Amino acid sequence: MKQLIGLLAICLLVYATIMVCVIPVKLHLPFFTLPFGVGLLVFSLCLLVYSMFIEIPFHNTYAENGVSNKLITTGTYALVRHPGVIWLALVYLSLALLFPSTTLFLAVIVWLIMDIIIVTLQDKLSFPKMFPAYRRYQLKTPFLIPTKQSISACLRTIDPRIKVRK
Numbered sequence: 001m002k003q004l005i006g007l008l009a010i011c012l013l014v015y016a017t018i019m020v021c022v023i024p025v026k027l028h029l030p031f032f033t034l035p036f037g038v039g040l041l042v043f044s045l046c047l048l049v050y051s052m053f054i055e056i057p058f059h060n061t062y063a064e065n066g067v068s069n070k071l072i073t074t075g076t077y078a079l080v081r082h083p084g085v086i087w088l089a090l091v092y093l094s095l096a097l098l099f100p101s102t103t104l105f106l107a108v109i110v111w112l113i114m115d116i117i118i119v120t121l122q123d124k125l126s127f128p129k130m131f132p133a134y135r136r137y138q139l140k141t142p143f144l145i146p147t148k149q150s151i152s153a154c155l156r157t158i159d160p161r162i163k164v165r166k
Contacts, residue, residue, distance in 0.1 A: 013111075017095065020104045027100040037097030044090035051076045051083045071131040074157035079146050081137065082119040086144065088112070116144070 056072050076083040092108040123143065128134045142150050 016107070017092075020101070020107045021095055021099040023099075023101045023103050027102065029097065029100045033097040033100075037094045040090060041094035041098065044087050044094055047076070048084060048087035048091060051087060071133050071137060073133075073137050073141065074153075076154060076158065078141060078157050079150050079154035080144050081123060081141050082144055085112075085115050085119055088115060119144075 055075050055077065057070060080086060089112055092112065096104055096108060123138070128138075131137070141153075146154070
């Protein structure tokens, strides 16, 4: 059930994103925003996939029933406790540069607010129960906004080899 709901959620988000990107009413932005938007999209999608599907154990987190009890505190998870929110915000910023429309801007605001609400609930209610060391992690690592210390910790602990950890 967990896998089906997760797949359905991702499909719905991708579908909704595509639909608001193809709305014909567009805002006019300078031409230079197009190549910047493409570069930012590639960069942010790579970071999103890395943080959400490579850095954390994919099989234990998404494929198996139940929950993984392994807390990841290195790499992008040393930067902030929920790096996927930052990368998703950058993905949507890049899409807004590529497909500028009022509808997309409004959708992005709503979706990012919802994402922040979800991770806030996870951070306060779910994760402290799932991971025994989560309270210490909360004290050491910022919630969503990186600090100088967390940037340093991220760069110090990030794994330059992209591989699936078991």
